[in-house]
Amino acid sequence: xxxxxxxxxxxxxxxxxxxxxxxxxxxxxxxxxxxxxxxxxxxxxxxxxxxxxxxxxxxxxxxxxxxxxxxxxxxxxxxxxxxxxxxxxxxxxxxxxxxxxxxxxxxxxxxxxxx
Numbered sequence: 123x124x125x126x127x128x129x130x131x132x133x134x135x136x137x138x139x140x141x142x143x144x145x146x147x148x149x150x151x152x153x154x155x156x157x158x159x160x161x162x163x164x165x166x167x168x169x170x171x172x173x174x175x176x177x178x179x180x181x182x183x184x185x186x187x188x189x190x191x192x193x194x195x196x197x198x199x200x201x202x203x204x205x206x207x208x209x210x211x212x213x214x215x216x217x218x219x220x221x222x223x224x225x226x227x228x229x230x231x232x233x234x235x236x237x
Contacts, residue, residue, distance in 0.1 A: 127163040128199070130192065138169035154191040156198035166195035182229070190229040193232050 133141075138151035145155070158164040168191060177187040191225045197216055204210035218228045 125160060127159075128196070130195075131165065131167050132170050133167055135169060135222065137173045138167065138172065141167060154195045156195040157216050158199045162200050164199040166192065166199070168192070168195075186229065189226050190221060190226060192237070193217050193224075218237045 133152040138155070141151065141155055142152045143149045144154075145157070151172050151187070153176060155167040155170055156164060156184045157167070164208050173187055173191060174184060176182075186206065191214055194213075194217060197220075202209070202213045203218065204213050214230060218230070221227070221229060
């Protein structure tokens with residue numbers, strides 16, 4: 123679609139918490155937030171401290187975890203959601219397919235964890 127625009131911002135925990143509280147009514151920092159403006163355009167806000175902590179805890183490379191969360195955010199901008207089990211499964215399949223095409227392993231598979 124012509125005219126799509128995507129902004130990706132990397133923020134600290136304080137800004138992520140502020141945005142998450144303001145727009146989702148959840149008073150804690152989160153890994154990724156997507157703000158759509160229609161037609162697949164929008165902003166993706168990534169919280170580096172949360173992402174780095176998750177990557178370490180999950181034994182994943184920081185690069186792979188960032189790739190996963192960018193793909194996740196873009197899918198939200200394109201209308202995907204994960205509120206219902208069937209929608210979550212559809213979104214996960216899309217994430218896996220897109221990440222594979224970019225050279226990344228399945229982020230949900232135990233075998234992707236770095237030992």
